[in-house]
Amino acid sequence: xxxxxxxxxxIDKSFGLVHANRNxxxxxxxxxxxxxxxxxxxxxxxxxxxxxxFYQADHGDILIDGSKVDIRDPNAAIAAGIGMVHQHxxxxxxxxxxxxxxxxxxxxxxxxxxxxKARAELKRLEKEYALEVDPDAVIEELPVGIQQRVEILKxxxxxxDILILDEPTGVLTPAEADHLFRIxxxxxxxxxxxxxxxxxxxxxxxxxxxxxxxxRGEMVATRTxxxxxxxxxAELMVGRRVLLRVEKGEAKPADVKLSVRNLTVRDxxxxxxxxxxxxxxxxxxxxxxxxVAGNGQSELLEAxxxxxRAASGTVLLSGSAIDVTGDADPAALRKRGLAHVPEDRxxxxxxxxxxxxxxxxxxxxxxxxxxxGFLLDVDAIRADAEEKITAYDIRPPNPRLxxxxxxxxxxxxxxxxxxxxxxxxxxxxxxxxxxxxVGAIEFIHKRIIEMRDQGKAVLLVSVELxxxxxxxDRILVMFAGRxxxxxxxxxxxxxxxxxxxxxxxxxxxxx
Amino acid sequence: xxxxxxxxxxxxxxxxxxxxxxxxxxxxLFTERAGVFDIGLEGKMLGxxxxxxxxxxxxxxxxMGLLAAILISVLxxxxxxxxxxxxxxxxxxxxxxxxxxxxxxxxxxxxxWFKQGGRTxxxxxxxxxxxxxxPFADSLRDVPILGQVYSDLLSGHSPxxxxxxLMVPASWWILYRxxxxxxxxxxxxxxxxxDTAGISVIWLRYRAxxxxxxLCGVAGAYLSLAANAGxxxxxxxxxxYIALAALIFAKWRPKNILFACLLFGFLDAFAIRYQGYAxxxxxxxxxxxxxxxxxxxxxxxxxxxxxxxxxxxxxxxxYVKER
Numbered sequence: 138x139x140x141x142x143x144x145x146x147x148i149d150k151s152f153g154l155v156h157a158n159r160n161x162x163x164x165x166x167x168x169x170x171x172x173x174x175x176x177x178x179x180x181x182x183x184x185x186x187x188x189x190x191f192y193q194a195d196h197g198d199i200l201i202d203g204s205k206v207d208i209r210d211p212n213a214a215i216a217a218g219i220g221m222v223h224q225h226x227x228x229x230x231x232x233x234x235x236x237x238x239x240x241x242x243x244x245x246x247x248x249x250x251x252x253x254k255a256r257a258e259l260k261r262l263e264k265e266y267a268l269e270v271d272p273d274a275v276i277e278e279l280p281v282g283i284q285q286r287v288e289i290l291k292x293x294x295x296x297x298d299i300l301i302l303d304e305p306t307g308v309l310t311p312a313e314a315d316h317l318f319r320i321x322x323x324x325x326x327x328x329x330x331x332x333x334x335x336x337x338x339x340x341x342x343x344x345x346x347x348x349x350x351x352x353r354g355e356m357v358a359t360r361t362x363x364x365x366x367x368x369x370x371a372e373l374m375v376g377r378r379v380l381l382r383v384e385k386g387e388a389k390p391a392d393v394k395l396s397v398r399n400l401t402v403r404d405x406x407x408x409x410x411x412x413x414x415x416x417x418x419x420x421x422x423x424x425x426x427x428x429v430a431g432n433g434q435s436e437l438l439e440a441x442x443x444x445x446r447a448a449s450g451t452v453l454l455s456g457s458a459i460d461v462t463g464d465a466d467p468a469a470l471r472k473r474g475l476a477h478v479p480e481d482r483x484x485x486x487x488x489x490x491x492x493x494x495x496x497x498x499x500x501x502x503x504x505x506x507x508x509x510g511f512l513l514d515v516d517a518i519r520a521d522a523e524e525k526i527t528a529y530d531i532r533p534p535n536p537r538l539x540x541x542x543x544x545x546x547x548x549x550x551x552x553x554x555x556x557x558x559x560x561x562x563x564x565x566x567x568x569x570x571x572x573x574x575v576g577a578i579e580f581i582h583k584r585i586i587e588m589r590d591q592g593k594a595v596l597l598v599s600v601e602l603x604x605x606x607x608x609x610d611r612i613l614v615m616f617a618g619r620x621x622x623x624x625x626x627x628x629x630x631x632x633x634x635x636x637x638x639x640x641x642x643x644x645x646x647x648x
Numbered sequence: 649x650x651x652x653x654x655x656x657x658x659x660x661x662x663x664x665x666x667x668x669x670x671x672x673x674x675x676x677l678f679t680e681r682a683g684v685f686d687i688g689l690e691g692k693m694l695g696x697x698x699x700x701x702x703x704x705x706x707x708x709x710x711x712m713g714l715l716a717a718i719l720i721s722v723l724x725x726x727x728x729x730x731x732x733x734x735x736x737x738x739x740x741x742x743x744x745x746x747x748x749x750x751x752x753x754x755x756x757x758x759x760x761w762f763k764q765g766g767r768t769x770x771x772x773x774x775x776x777x778x779x780x781x782x783p784f785a786d787s788l789r790d791v792p793i794l795g796q797v798y799s800d801l802l803s804g805h806s807p808x809x810x811x812x813x814l815m816v817p818a819s820w821w822i823l824y825r826x827x828x829x830x831x832x833x834x835x836x837x838x839x840x841x842x843d844t845a846g847i848s849v850i851w852l853r854y855r856a857x858x859x860x861x862x863l864c865g866v867a868g869a870y871l872s873l874a875a876n877a878g879x880x881x882x883x884x885x886x887x888x889y890i891a892l893a894a895l896i897f898a899k900w901r902p903k904n905i906l907f908a909c910l911l912f913g914f915l916d917a918f919a920i921r922y923q924g925y926a927x928x929x930x931x932x933x934x935x936x937x938x939x940x941x942x943x944x945x946x947x948x949x950x951x952x953x954x955x956x957x958x959x960x961x962x963x964x965x966x967y968v969k970e971r
Contacts, residue, residue: 169962189844191969212846227841230961240834241845243827291845422649 139203142167142299142330143188148197150183157183161197163164165347170321172341174364176374176574177545181334182224185301185353190214191219201299220292224303226284230277234270234287238294255294262293266323282313289320301332302322306340311602311634312427315547318344335376336575338367339603350374375576383582386590388610390419393453394594395441395475395563400450400461402436410436410616411447413492418563421596425609425626427602429637431620435480438567441596442477444485445465454586466533471500476556480567480598486552487540494522494536497555502522525554530580546577553581557588564588565596570604582608585587602633619625651950652793656800658917661808663801665920666913668693668884670812670964672891673898673905674819675863679725681823681900682856683836687743688728690888691750696721696868698754701768701879702761704775704872708747711903713775713873718865724750725861733853736966745955755881769799770874777806806874807868813906815863820902827915834858836960839967849967867891886943887955893946899957915942 141164148161157180161212162226165171175181190208199218214221216452218473228237236254236543244251254523256272263269268286276284292300306314321344323329333345341348342362348642349359350373371379385648395418402411411433418424428434435591439445441452452459454475459465467477479485487496498507498518507518522536529550531543549569553580556564569585570578589595599605605612612624614636622636660939672689679686679751696717704713733740755766762768778851782803822827831852832900835842839849867887872879890912919938950957 191843210846211844215846221844223840223844225840227838227844229837229841231837233832236830236834237841239828240841241847246827248825248827248830437807 139200140166140204141200143332144200144203145184145188146198146200147596148184148187148194148199150192150194156354158187158194161351161356163349163356163359165330165332167218167330168328169346170325170333170344172345172348173334174336174338174341174348174370174374176336176576177572178353178574179351179374180305180354181351185303185332185334186211188214189219189301215297215590219295219301220289220295220297220299221301222285222292222303224287224305224307225279226288228276228284228287231275233273233275234279234290235272236462236533237276237287238272238291238444242295242605256377258294259290261516262290266293266320266327268293268320277529280313280324281308282310282316285317286320290409298463299330299332301334303334304336305333306335306337308430310638310639313632314340338370341370342367373572373576377576379575379579382609383586385586385608388422388589389592389594390422390610391592392420393417394420394455395596397441398451398453400437400440400447400452401448402440403448404431404436410618411440414450414615414618415618416613416620418594418596420562420594421589421592422610423589423597423608423613425597425599425605425607426615427612427630427633427637428598428600428615430600432615432637434615435567436566436618437615438477438480438596438598442475442565443470444479468500468503469562471559474562476559476561476564478552478564478566478569480571482548482552487548489539489541491540492537493526493531493540493543493551494519496540496551497522497525497536499555501555501559501594525551525558528558529554529584544574545572546574546581549573549581550577553584557584561593563594563596565598567598568601569597569599570601601632602637606630606633652796656796658914658921659916660804661920662910662914663805665916666804666909667809667812668870668875668887669869669894669909669913670816670906671808671870672888673894673909674812674815674902675860675867676892676895676924677819677823677900677902677905678856678859678863678893680696680963681703681836681840681960682832682853683960683965683967684729684732684853684857685739685743686728686745686857686860687740687892687958688724688888689860690884690886691743691747692721692724692861692864693868693871694747694754694882694884695724695750696748696865697872697883698758698768698868698879700869701872702758704771705762705878708774710774710777710873714869715843715865717869717873720860721865721868722728724857725857725864729854729857733850733857734942734968736968739964739966745752750936751882754879757881758881768879771873772879774922775873777808777870779804779883780807780810806870808870808874811866812870816902816906823902828855833960837963839962843967843969853967855887890942890946893950894958896957897946897949900960902937912942912946915945 144164145161145163146301148158150158161184173181184191190213200207206217208217215318238259239251239255244254259272261524266292270286272285287591305317309317335341345362347359348362350357350370352374399416400411400414401409404410414437426434434444440461442469447461449462452461454473459470483489507514519536526534526536531547531550569581573581587593597608609626612626613620614622614633616637616639624633668775672693675687676686699720700713700717703716705708728746729744731737732739758766758768785799785803788795823833831842831847835849835852843849871883894905894908894912898908919941923935923938
C-alpha cells in the first residue's frame with residue numbers, strides 16, 4: 138500500500154500547436170483533499186481528463202496506489218477507482234436518479250434484475266455519506282445542488298476511492314457550496330481522496346489540505362494549504378503580483394439615470410421570470426444584482442436593453458421612457474446612451490467568426506465615422522480597433538485576427554472596449570468576468586470603477602458574489618424574479634447568501 | 649349489418665396499410681432515440697423493397713427475399729451511420745442523399761436486370777408471403793360480431809403484419825426494460841453521460857442504426873413480398889415520410905406510434921375505399937383530395953393539435969468530446 142493515491146510523472150499533452158500540459162508531476166496523498174488551481178486555460182481540465190481516460194497523454198505515467206496503470210478510456214479509470222464530477226453534469230435530464238446512477242453499471246442485460254440491487258446499494262450509500270436523494274425523482278426537476286449530489290453518488294456507486302470535482306461550486310448558492318464542502322469533508326473522513334479543481338482561491342483555502350498551482354500548462358508549485366496564503370497562490374497562478382481587492386473611492390451618486398418601475402418579464406413558456414421589479418440607478422454609482430443564476434437576472438438585463446419584450450412595467454432612461462413592452466430597439470437605445478455588455482459574449486456579444494475589428498464596431502457599424510458612402514470604411518474601422526486594442530491591452534494586438542482565436546479575457550475586453558468607449562450614460566453589464574482569468578479580471582474591475590467615477594450609472598449582474606461585493610455601491614438581491622432585499626456592500630456573505638437562497642433575512646436596510 | 653361489414657373491411661385494410669408505417673416508424677424510433685435523425689427511412693424501405701423483389705424472383709424464395717431486404721437496408725443504414733456518426737456529417741443531408749440515390753438506383757438496376765421499366769417480374773406464390781389463418785377462423789365466422797372481428801379482422805394477414813404489431817410492445821420492452829435500451833435512450837439525450845460512464849457512444853449509435861436498418865428492411869419486404877407481388881418503381885410513395893411524421897406525432901414513444909400509424913393508415917384506407925364515391929351533402933370528392941388527406945391531416949396535427957413534441961435532446965448533433 139502506498140502513501141499516495143495518485144502520482145503523475147511527466148505527463149505531457151498537446152492538441153495541435155497548443156501545448157496543454159507540459160511535463161506535469163503531481164503527488165496526491167491518500168485521504169486528503171487536494172486542490173488544483175489555475176487560470177482558465179492553464180491545463181487543469183486537460184490534466185483531469187487524462188486522469189479520467191478522456192484523452193491519452195502523449196508522454197508520462199499515471200500511478201494509482203503506487204502501481205502504474207494504463208488509463209485508456211473512462212472504463213479503465215472507473216476500474217482504477219477514479220470517479221469524476223464534471224463541471225457540466227453528465228446526467229440524462231429526463232431519466233430518474235436511479236436510472237442515471239445505473240447507467241453503465243447495470244449488472245445485467247435486463248434492467249429489472251439490477252434495479253433492486255441498485256436501490257439497496259443506493260440506500261446504503263445515502264446512509265453512509267448522508268447524501269439523501271429520492272431515487273425516483275427525475276433529474277430535470279431537481280435543483281442543481283441535488284443534481285451534483287447524484288453525480289457524487291454515481292461515482293461512489295462505482296466504488297470510486299478517488300473523486301475528482303471540476304469547478305463544482307460554479308452553479309451553487311453559497312449555502313449549497315457549504316453543504317458540498319461538508320460532504321467532501323465526510324468523504325475524506327471515510328478515507329476517500331478528493332481532488333478539487335477550481336479557480337476560486339477562497340475555496341482552496343477553506344477546504345483543501347494541499348494545493349497545486351498550474352500556469353500555462355505547467356505545474357508551478359505545490360503547497361500545504363495552511364502554510365500558504367491567498368496572495369501567494371494568486372501570484373503563482375498569474376505569474377506576477379495581482380491586486381485581489383479593487384481600490385475604489387466613495388461613490389458620489391447624482392441624478393437618477395435609469396429608473397425601473399414594476400417591470401415584469403415572462404419567458405417563451407409564459408413563466409414569470411422577472412416579477413414586479415423596481416429600482417433606480419443614479420449617475421456615479423454601481424448597483425449590483427446578486428443572485429443564483431436563473432433567478433431572472435438575465436431576463437431583467439434583456440428587457441432593459443431591448444432584446445426581450447417585457448410583459449408590463451416602465452423603464453426611464455435619463456428621464457424619458459423606453460418602450461420595454463413594445464418594440465424597444467437596441468440600436469436606438471445605444472444611441473440614447475445605454476450600453477450593454479451581454480452576459481453571454483459568445484452568443485450575444487460577439488460573432489466569433491468575424492475579425493476582431495468587425496466585432497469592435499458591432500452594433501455601431503452604421504456610425505458615419507465607419508462608413509464611406511454605402512460601404513464600410515475598412516481602414517477607419519481597423520484604425521479604431523487598434524486604438525481600442527492599445528487602450529484595453531487586448532492581446533494579441535491584431536485587429537485582423539478571428540475573434541474565436543482570442544482568449545476569454547481578451548474577447549471580453551473587445552466587448553467592453555466597444556461599449557465603454559462610446560461614453561454611454563448608462564452601462565449594463567452582465568457577468569463581466571465569466572471565463573476570464575485573474576489578470577484580466579483586475580483590469581476589467583478597474584475599468585468599471587473608472588466608468589462610475591466618470592459619473593456613469595452602472596448596473597452590474599454577476600453570479601460571483603465576491604465580484605458584486607467588491608464593485609457595487611448598493612446590492613440588490615434577486616430571487617425567483619423578485620428583488621428580495623437591498624444591502625450595502627458591507628453586508629456579510631452569509632446574510633447575502635441567505636437572501637439569494639430565498640430565505641428572508643433580517644429587516645431590509647432603510648433607504 | 650352492412651355498416652358493420654364496411655367497418656370490418658375498412659379496419660382490415662387499415663391494418664394492412666399501417667403495417668409498413670409501423671415498422672418504419674419503429675425503425676426511426678431506434679435511431680432517433682439514440683440521437684441520429686433519419687430522414688432516409690423512405691430510401692431504405694425502397695431499397696429493401698427492390699432487393700426483396702429481385703432476390704425473391706431470382707431465388708423463388710420468400711425468405712431469401714426478406715434477408716436481402718434486411719441486408720440492403722442495414723447497409724444503407726451503415727452508410728448513414730458512417731456519414732453522421734463517424735464522419736459527423738449533417739444527418740439530414742445524408743438521409744436525403746440516401747433517398748435520392750436509392751430512388752434512382754432501383755430504377756436503373758431494375759431496368760438493367762429485368763427490362764420491365766424498373767419493375768421486378770411478378771412473383772409467384774412461392775416468392776411471396778402468404779396469409780396466416782388463425783385457428784378456428786373459418787368455424788367462428790358465423791358468431792355474430794366477435795366472430796367476424798376474429799375471422800376477418802384479426803385473421804388472414806401476412807406474417808409480417810403480425811410481426812409489425814408484435815414489434816410495438818417488443819420495442820417498448822427493449823427501450824425501457826433492457827440495458828441496451830437504457831443506454832440507447834441516454835445516448836440520445838446526453839451522449840456525454842454515456843461516454844463518461846465508460847460506454848462507447850459510437851458503437852452504441854451504430855447498433856441503434858442497425859436496428860433501424862433491420863426494421864426498415866422488413867417494412868420494405870412487406871411492400872414487395874406481401875402487399876404486392878414484386879417491386880414497382882417508387883412503390884414506397886412517401887410512406888417513409890409519413891412514418892417519420894407518425895414518429896414525431898407519437899412523441900417518440902412506442903405505444904403512441906401504434907396509434908399514430910393506425911390513424912394515418914386509416915386515412916389512407918379511407919381514401920382508397922372512397923375514391924370516386926359520392927358522399928351525402930358534399931358530393932363527389934376529387935380523388936386527388938382524398939389521396940392528399942393523410943398528408944393534410946399530418947400537417948394540421950403536427951402544426952398544433954398534439955402539443956409540443958420534444959425530440960431527443962442530442963438528436964441531430966454529432967458527438968464530439970469536449971475539449
